[in-house]
Amino acid sequence: MHARLILVTMACVLIAVGLASTASAITIRDDRSQSLYLNLGSQAIYGSVGRIDEKAGSSAYIGSGTLIAPNWVLTAGHMVSDATALTFTIGGSPYAASSWFYPSQWTGNLTSGYDIGLVMLSAPVSGITPATLYTGSSELGKVGTMVGYGMTGTGKTGAKTFDGKKRAAQNTIDALYNSTGRILAVDFDNPKNKRDSIYGSATPLNLEGLIAPGDSGGGLFIDFGTGPQLAGVTSFGAAWDGKVNSDYGDIGGFIRVSDSALSKWINSITSGTITKTLAADPAGGGLATGVVPEPASLALLGLGLAAVAARRRK
Numbered sequence: 006m007h008a009r010l011i012l013v014t015m016a017c018v019l020i021a022v023g024l025a026s027t028a029s030a031i032t033i034r035d036d037r038s039q040s041l042y043l044n045l046g047s048q049a050i051y052g053s054v055g056r057i058d059e060k061a062g063s064s065a066y067i068g069s070g071t072l073i074a075p076n077w078v079l080t081a082g083h084m085v086s087d088a089t090a091l092t093f094t095i096g097g098s099p100y101a102a103s104s105w106f107y108p109s110q111w112t113g114n115l116t117s118g119y120d121i122g123l124v125m126l127s128a129p130v131s132g133i134t135p136a137t138l139y140t141g142s143s144e145l146g147k148v149g150t151m152v153g154y155g156m157t158g159t160g161k162t163g164a165k166t167f168d169g170k171k172r173a174a175q176n177t178i179d180a181l182y183n184s185t186g187r188i189l190a191v192d193f194d195n196p197k198n199k200r201d202s203i204y205g206s207a208t209p210l211n212l213e214g215l216i217a218p219g220d221s222g223g224g225l226f227i228d229f230g231t232g233p234q235l236a237g238v239t240s241f242g243a244a245w246d247g248k249v250n251s252d253y254g255d256i257g258g259f260i261r262v263s264d265s266a267l268s269k270w271i272n273s274i275t276s277g278t279i280t281k282t283l284a285a286d287p288a289g290g291g292l293a294t295g296v297v298p299e300p301a302s303l304a305l306l307g308l309g310l311a312a313v314a315a316r317r318r319k
Contacts, residue, residue: 030069030172030223031151031214032251035159036196039172041212046152046173050233053136054152054171054224055095057124059088069153069223071136071235075129077275078102079136079262080222081240082111085122093126096133103127106274108267118187120240121260121267122222123274136224138271139234139263144178144189144227146205151176151216151257153223153239160193163250164217174214178227178236179204182258187267189225189237189259191215193252201254203245216242217251225259237261 033042045051053073057080059066070080070093078093085091091102102124110119152173156164182188194209195201216223216239225237237259244255262268 030153030155030157030170030217030220031174032156032158032160032162032164032193032217033172033174033214034196034209034212035161037212039157042172042174042214043170045150045175045212046171048173051150051152051171051173051224051226052096052133053235054154055093056154056171057084057222058092058094058099059084060090061087062089067154067219068221069155069219069239070124071152071222071224071238072130072133073135073138073235073271074275075131075135076126077135078124078126079138079224079235079238079271080122080124081238081260082107082120082122083113083240084222085124086111091124093124095130098130100126100128100130108270115241115258116183116185116188118185118260118264118267121238121262121271123271136226136233136235138268139227139229139236140268141229141263143229144236144261144263145180147178147227147229148175148210149178149189149191149236149259150174150226150228150233151214151220151223151239151259152226153216153220155217155219155221155223156251157217158251160195160215160253163248163252163255167219172214173212175210175212176214176257177205177210181261187261187264188240189261191257191259193255193257195253198253203254203256215251215255216257235262 057068057070068084070078073079085105093100105124107122108119158165176191180190182190192203193215199207223239226233227236241258242249
């Protein structure tokens, strides 16, 4: 019998104002070189993933996001729902956000599948190809590549350190997290202990890894034969051992961008169809958007630095 499953948002690392806004990304196999994951993350096909620096009152946070149009970034809802300022850095250049959006259904409930947000940039990004959103329904069993700017470490140690570098790792999309159908789930298989496998095969991929704090909002890509497509947005981590630290056996949850209601919401926002604070989803699914700054709160995992602290949950 498993212990109670613990969930936390993965991806927003809290830093003290004045500290360097750096982060590393992804926990990796302990029997593989860091350079392999760094090289994977630096590939041009994942160039659409950048870093998000968030200010929320007097606090500062780091997360990730994916460019899906020259002036639009897809990220996690918990990256934007209580933000007072956002900056997206990609290709070495920072871009200020002019506005940001999240579904009204996003209330901090990680299992609801609404942890998704959009950031409109004040100027378009040039020289970088935006990611293509996946619109099919064949994610299960495929190999996904997760990319972000979170903490790093190994499956033995869990997330431990920052170094300011983007990493990528791979994992098999093992399951839908729950009956909503809006969350894709993976687990971090241990090459030396098959009991750490929660879903699917217990044999890890060559570059198996897992999301870590600072990766939230980053991209989960799947290649269906025509090049990587954005299939998921990093949302949360979970663990049966009571400690969500991205070590072996932990679980990663990703918002499924092919979900019909969410894809319609994304398209309506980026096309300018929705301009009011609370406009209904044109599909009639009840999905709405809130334009922030707007008060909201949730717990975000803070690790690593003495300055790191927890954010409050509504």
